[in-house]
Amino acid sequence: MFETLGLFFGSLLDALIGPNLVVPGEPFMISAGYQLYSGAYLAVFAVLLGGLIGDQLSFLIGRRYGFRAQKSLLRWQPKIRRPLARCRLLINRSAFWVIAFARLLGPIAWVVPFMAGANHIRWSKFSAYALIGLALGVGQFVTWGFLLAAGVDNMPILGEAATFVSEHKYTLGLTLVSLALLYFGIKKQWRYSWLKASSLFLAGALALNYSHFFWWSDDAVVPLTQTENIEVNLAELDYKVYAGQSTLYAAQALNVVYLGESPVKLMDELGWIQNKTFSRSDIELADYVSLLQQSTPPVSDLLWNGQPQHFAFQLPGTLTHRSHIRWWYAGIDAQTKQPVWVGALSYDDGLKLTPYGGIVTVLHSISPDVDVEREQLKTDVFRLNDRWNAENIQLASVTKNNSQHDYFTDGHVLVVSEQASYVNNLQPSESIAFITMNTQS
Known part of the structure; x- marks a missing residue:
């Protein structure tokens, strides 16, 4: 109870003309936010109520004593006549902006309610605008207090x-x-x-x-090195890629896994054309125009674990309609001990203006039904010869096409290898563990 009263009076004195010159309100508001994290909603109510009463009292003091206070101040400091006149003009012309946002402007907030009263701003107008300012001004410090209590790492x-x-x-x-x-x-x-x-x-x-x-595009690109031999588990990989460093971008799908030294051999046998990429190829404007004329434009970068693709391929098509796939090296499979490559397979279906990599640009529009391309690749692999194996495994989650995703999928990922079935190639205990983990994920 005493802590709550302390927050109330601290916020009140911070808003009251005179005491607010020496009493800072920020510690009380941050403290209220800190307590809010523990469920103490009364603390936030206390600082809001204190600020509200302080603003109203300052307004009433200005309404009653403001004119005399200004006359006394002018006799003492005649040079401030012009600044005071400008202040009166501003607060009468732009009352909303001045009153509503004063709490975001530091020391200006100390005198605005008083000046609003002294200049006979209508009380109902002042109260409405001051409530907005109170929510903004107190809310920012309550938020910081809440975040300090929660810890940024938890958000x-x-x-x-x-x-x-x-x-x-x-x-x-x-x-x-x-x-x-x-x-x-x-x-x-x-x-x-x-x-x-x-x-x-x-x-x-x-x-x-x-x-x-x-x-x-080539800034901070890590070269492809397979010597690190980082062990990974297919069921624990992230099957999403993004058009920038942040996951606030709409995700695109990783829907293919290749087990082997390099997917280049598979792509060559299937007749895919290797593309240049902006991040890993030295492309000038003239090269870009030449590639456009050949209907094999460079592939824009997608990021998986913060890195752009290592390889990119496309099937023959037009500038705006083509099947393409990007490949990333992921590490060594902990169960089969083979190199793991993950691929994002999709179909370009026209163009669109979109945020990408920190800019706004025109890129290909991705067909959202990525499962169609996955199944076509599976069919093409089976047509090659008996050396290749391709099987759908539930590694990703079922995903709908929404604001967080550019695609929808049943969550199956096509696993391609030159050996037998991936699951059948595991030891019995490994196979059971993999299927159990895959079901839980």
Whole structure:
């Protein structure tokens, strides 16, 4: 009870004109958020109520004594006449923005309720705007307190969001600059302000696209090394890939596994064409145009475990419609001791504007029914000869096409190898353990 009263009075004094010059409210609000993590909702109510009463008292004090206080202040400091006049003009012209967002502007929040009262802002208007400001101002520190109590490591979405923002920093910067140009253009009554701002954004977006694909794509790419011999279990692999470093991107499917030294031999026998990739091939603009003319454009990068594909292949097709697959080296299978390659097999079906790798660009639209391509590859493998084996195993989860995924699937993954059936090739105890683990996953 005493702790809750302390939070209330701390928040009250932080909002009350006079005491708020020396009493900081942030520790009380952060403390309320810290207690909220343990279920103490009363703590949050206490700081909100204290802030509400403090704002109202400051407003009433300003309404009753504000004019005399300003006259006394002007006799003492005549030089502040112009700043006070500007303050009155601003708070009357833009009452909503000033009152609602004052708590986000540091020391300005100390005097805004008082000045609103002194300038005879209507009480109902002030109360409505101040409630919004109270929710924003108190809410930010309560949130920080909650996160401190929870621990950022227990909330991975924050790390993903930070990664997403960091990856898009240039696009976000370009957007802000373009909006700023538009704002000043309208304010200064420039002709064609919209056209100028739009042209700047388009030129910047094109520059970012060129830089991404032809300059930055090979940054921090780890070379393919199979000497590490990291053991992996097929049932424990992540069967999703993304168009950037963050999992906030819509996922695409990993739906093929190849067991053997390299999938290149299998692809060659099936008649697939090896593509160049922006991350692992030295591609200039002239090379890109030449590959477009051959209907074998370079493959844009997808990331699995933070790394782009090691190989990419396509079947003969058009620029906008083709089957293609990307391969990543995953390690050594802990059960069969063979190298493991995971593949993302899908079908390009037209073009679309999409966020990708920190930019916005035009890429192929992926057909969401990835199981169709998987089954076609299985049929093609069986047609080769008896040396190859292909079987569907439930390694991934059943997935619907939604905001988190660009595809839907029954969760089966095609496992291809030059030896016998993958499950049959295990020792009896290994086979039972694998099937049990696979069922649980």
